[in-house]
Amino acid sequence: MKYKDYSDTLWTRINSALDLALKEDSQPVAAFDADGTLWDTDLGENFFHYQIDNKLVPMPANPWEYYETLKAKDAPSAYLWLAQICQGQKLDVVQEWARQAVASIKPIPVFLSQKKVIELFLSKGVQIYIITASIKWSVEAGAELVGLGAENVLGVCTEVKNDIISDKQSGLITYRQGKVDALLEATKGKKPFFCSGNTMGDYQLLQSATKLSLAVSAAARDDKLFRTEAELQEHALKNSWEHHRFI
DSSP: OOOOOOOHHHHHHHHHHHHHHHHHOSSOEEEEOOBTTTBSSOHHHHHHHHHHHTTOSOOOSSHHHHHHHHHHHOHHHHHHHHHHTTTTSBHHHHHHHHHHHHHTSSSOOBOHHHHHHHHHHHHTTOEEEEEEEEEHHHHHHHHGGGTOOGGGEEEEEEEEETTEEEEEEESOOOSTHHHHHHHHHHTTTOOOSEEEESSGGGHHHHHTOSSEEEEEEOOOTTSTTHHHHHHHHHHHHHTTOEEEEOO
């Protein structure tokens, strides 16, 4: 699919925000959501499907239905559960599964305008974080597509001991306010000058930006994300944030 590039006006505002941030700090912080914000797919759910299809970890009966039911009741618990089902596995094995899951998507629909923003920020010394409610391991491989590494990804995960994944929660659940809290923990309290996201799960993250908040969307009207993306776009208008629709 051909995605709409950012307008000249939006690029001017991004560059202006960057210039202002650099005057205040030689290493300002920027944060992006992952799925639906950097690429037009959900790498977390794709990884879960990959695990189901290849019978890689023990699963309950009807695993996708189990996950969806749990998410409807308590989304943070559902996101943590996707990490917990990897318990007993070696971390490097799960990371390799994640790379294979990403490789199974051809072509991977990266939003090139977002990639260009990241390239610009990296060239100016910006500290960049991808903050996702998906499990960290599933998004690490995707980070490589936009020039970032595993160290740039903050996501849901469980403790790893002697390279073996456990079922014990590690750190914060990076969802809604948890995204902001995890980011500030990683930056030792330094607030981001720029944040970008696509759903209401990113609302608090966009609120935390000091210079520029960018709400993006690409979901079609029949997509399950359309309503929450549209709601974030409405908030962008109310809050005078930047907004862009890729399709």
